[in-house]
Amino acid sequence: MNVRCVVGTGILMLTLALGTNIVTAAEPTAPEPLTLWYRQPAREWVEALPVGNGRLGAMVFGGVAEERIQFNESTLWVGEPHDYSHPGAAANLGEIRQLLFARKQREAEDLATRTFMSVPLRQMAYQPFADLRLTFPGHENAAEYERHLDLDQGAAGTSYRVGTVRFARETFASAPDQVLVTGLSADQPGQITFRVAFDCPHTNSAVTSSADNEITLRGGMRDFYDGNRIETPLKFEARLQVRAEGGSVKVENGQIIVSNANAAMLVLAGATSFKNFRDVTGDPAKANDRALRAIGKRKWQQLRATHVQDHQSLFRRVDLELAGGRTDLPTDQRLQLAPEAEDPGLAALVFQYGRYLLIASSRPGGQPANLQGLWNDSLKPPWDSKYTCNINTEMNYWPAEVANLGECHRPLFDALDELAASGRLTAKNHYNARGWVLHHNFDLWRGTAPINAANHGIWVTGGAWLCQHLWWHYEFTGDRDFLKRRAYPLMKEAALFFADFLTEDPRNDQRWLISTPGNSPEQGGLVAGPTMDHQIIRDLFANVIEASKLLGEDADLRAKLSSLRSRIAPNQIGKHGQLQEWLEDVDDPNNKHRHVSHLWGIYPGHDITWQNTNFFNAARQSLVYRGDEATGWSMGWKVNLWARFLDGDHANLILHNLLKPIKGSKGGGLYPNLFDAHPPFQIDGNFGATAGIAEMLLQSHIRDASGNYVLHLLPALPKAWPTGSVRGLRARGGFEVDLAWRNGQLKLTRVHSLNGNLATIRYQNETQVCDVPRGKTAEWSKP
Ligand code: FUC
DSSP, X not given: OOOOOBOOSSSEEOOBTTBOOXXXXXOOOOOOOOEEEESSOOSSGXXXXXXXXXXXXXXXXXXXXXXXXXXXXXXXXXXXXXXXXXXTGGGGHHHHHHHHHTTOHHHHHHXXXXXXXXXXXXXXXXXXXXXXXXXXXXXXXXXXXXXEEETTTTEEEEEEEETTEEEEEXXXXXXXXXXXXXXXXXXXXXXXXXXXXXXXXXXXXXXXXXXXXXXXXXXXXXXXXXXXXXXXXXXXXXXXXXXXXXXXXXXXXXXXXXEEESEEEEEEEEEESOOBTTBOOOOHHHHHHHHHHHHTTOOXXXXXXXXXXXXXXXXXXXXXXXXXXXXXXXXXXXXXXXXTSOOHHHHHXXXXXXXXXXXXXXXTTSOOOXXXXXXXXXXXXXXGGOEETTTHHHHXXXXXXXXXXXXXXXXXXXXXXXXXXXXXXXXXHHHOOSSOOBOSEXXXXXXXXXXXXXXXXXXXXXXXHHHHHHHHHHHHHOOHHHIIIIIHHHHHHHHHHHHXXXXXXXXXXXXXXXOOSEEETTEEEEESOOHHXXXXXXXXXXXXXXXXXXXXXXXXXXXXXXXXXXXXXXXXXXXXXXXOSSSSSOOOTTOOOSOOGGGGGTTTOOSSOTTSHHHHHHHHHHHHHXXXXXXXXXXXXXXXXHHHTTOHHHHHHHHHHHSSBOOXXXXXXXXXXXXXXXXXXXXXXXXXXXHHHHHHHEEOOOBOTTSOEEXXXXXXXXXXXXXXXXXXXXXXTTEEEEEEEETTEEEEEEEEESSOOEEEEEETTEXXXXXXXXXXXXXXXXX
16 A cells, blocks of 8 residues: 545545545543542652752642652752863773773773773762741641642642641642742631741751741752862752731741731742853852742732643643543552553553653753752762763653653753763863763763773763754754754764774774773673664764755765764674674673663664564564563663564563552662652653653654655554554654554544655555645544
């Protein structure tokens, strides 16, 4: 079948062998309430509910007599502007390589440990800001308690009854107004009586007050490094204003006291002196003044309406309905049942939760989502809650384009500009190379040198991998201006680094070009030529070559990269039928390591697809050997991989392992607030799940012989999701896709074209070319 679309009036109608019956709306399925809800307050942080505006975030506990709202600001880190690269490191590069070629791994690691690592060896940690502690006298015995997080409104609410009075509170983080807002109300007048104070974990902070409804928390950062206490220059300020209707408001001992009001609103502004990774001379007081002044006399309803409108402009772009599930149960109880029972609705909720979390933790102009997104209550968070880019940071952004949140990708692109500036110094000092390089971690100060230990810190493809995100943004949007001005310069310079870095393997007759030194994250130690690096570098070179053609730039470089690319060590199949993780055939089929790095070429790459049968089968065999359990993010990756292996039931099996209540300290799962557990909490698994569910419903990474993207519909639909619909997923080539299915069969497809490109639609084994003009929608259905 290869039928051209037939143009009708208004919407385009595709008349296909599939059937000509045009229906106007997706099959209705029971609406899935987009709410996490509970019948008791949070006892622990991982039961509290997150709100965020990309910069300010909070965890709302929903306490009754005592409420805790723990908050963060994305630039509150220890450390200071600093170049972490190691001058003179490059003098040892040749010897490290020679030792690896001679299979003297221990000696190579020892030499690298002494001469090649980041200065200092570790990067800096993301910090909590403070808590708001609210006390409500007389509320000890509450009834009819409920708390929730409404993903569609972007707000966390708590309500209960004390005696005959019903109380309600709601908290949201407004991006347009750059503040956290909590509203307090009761269904009878004069009932709102409470105290609120800051509780700050930073020892050099103090609270003052300059108005009778306002308290201010000011402080600076201290850190311990190698046992020494260091004052770091970053300063912070948070300012809380309480506005009450009726009753009285006063400040006493650093607390705001509200008595007998009809309603009240807390407005919290917070900022640091961070301006950019090289400048911390900003004035947080000024920033807070500005935010509070801009709010002026606006009331709760107005602030809320502005926030909801902004939030929904992003959130409502995608609907997902998967029929079936226990919406009648509170979320924590529902999660308890998930391992045994199919609950497709819970998968849909987790999908949307990932979109919610990205909107809340990654907004234009701000920092990218870190290992915990935006939410951290610890002075020593796991892995410093920084940016690990041998999987975690990228996974955070896997859903950005496909789940129709392209704007939320931007903080990552801004970080790449800074990483390139830092990474140029690292490329020069460590490799005497052009371009820029990022190893496996960065922090607020954009450290790019190899950290922690030689055996896993020396891994050169962090920047190259992140460049894939620039290219994806172009592929999904077709934004040429973005490609020319933002993406291409960074991609090109990343490629220049590898043009200098790739090394001929003297042990190999064909003189393959390999990446060395490196490692296959995070196992096997320092080696020459891990498979993952080669897949990533091939991808980067291919994208730079294509971009340079599209833009008509750098013909010489294009030719050079093409010739280098063809000489990079290829994927290899080993003695266990596996895709080799290393140049040597040394994979252990019993290795259950969480990283599945050599499968990068399946997802997120497309070095290997279902069209290359042998490599495809070997890669699948490798994944079978690795097993179905591991950390949260590992399962997030495996959902995507099984989707690319076109095996929806296996993808769903992994989702079950991800969507289970966390038990003990092993094997992933979800906390009661549906935060993903490494364990401990790490947000990448949430984003991996969202991307994976999208990948089960729609794929667009392959192109047909004419270069059109193939929109593969329901490529990995599990039997457990017989009926459902999705609206608003994005595909490469610039498309928005709606699908509805019943009894496992596609019933309705709508393709909206953003750029007027041709697309090849593939469903089961049938394909057809679809020609939808820019801005138009084509629709077809099967009776
Ligand atoms: C990588 C992973 C760990 C963890 C850390 C933040 O090092 O191997 O499992 O996710 O990043």
